[in-house]
Amino acid sequence: RALRVGLTGGIGSGKSTVACLLEERGAVVTSADEVARDVVSPGSDGLAAVVAEFGEGILAPDGSLDRGALGRLVFSDDLRRARLEELLLPLIAAEAWARMDTVPDGRVAVYDVPLLVEGQMQDLFDLVIVVEAELEVRLERLAARGMTRDEALARIAVQATDEERRAVADVVVSNSGALEDLSAEVDRLWSTRILEPGATA
């Protein structure tokens, strides 16, 4: 089967950028964020389950999920948020693994998943890659995306710490510098045996 690689990192670390660079080199990338959107797409079982739990008020006029409305319902309500996760996380996991299972033998299947550590998924992969960047650099990147410093710090505070991510990492990719440096680091990683299907971490 394909080599299964879990790719994670704190927000603003550059995880999705690394996913992109790996894809350019031949990996097949599945994004947890994308799967999370797809499992509640119009007409899906996931959306039906969310409506059954939270009511039609979470639907936009066109029948798609109104994320803002759902967010307001679960925001600051731990029980509701837990219920939502209970509904969606198994659907997301099943869909993600179904997609990764279609990756042919000899290829590298990368799962870009922000909450790998929080979801304790490390043992599901042949290899775990953690992307790191210095806090100030992450804050700058997030600011460039329109997130205030306080918002960014609040989000970082509820994620796993760098230490917790490092503890499950087979490979740590540093991304505090320029994109060219990151690209060179991914090249190095790609050319090592560690990303050869059949090799073990």
Ligand code: ATP
């Ligand atoms: P999130 O968890 O928030 O999705 P992420 O870890 O996936 O974050 P990316 O989306 O890859 O992070 O990167 C965050 C932002 O920083 C993006 O706008 C990206 O283009 C930019 N970026 C990533 N790496 C670098 C770099 N080495 N130099 C400059 N900009 C970078």
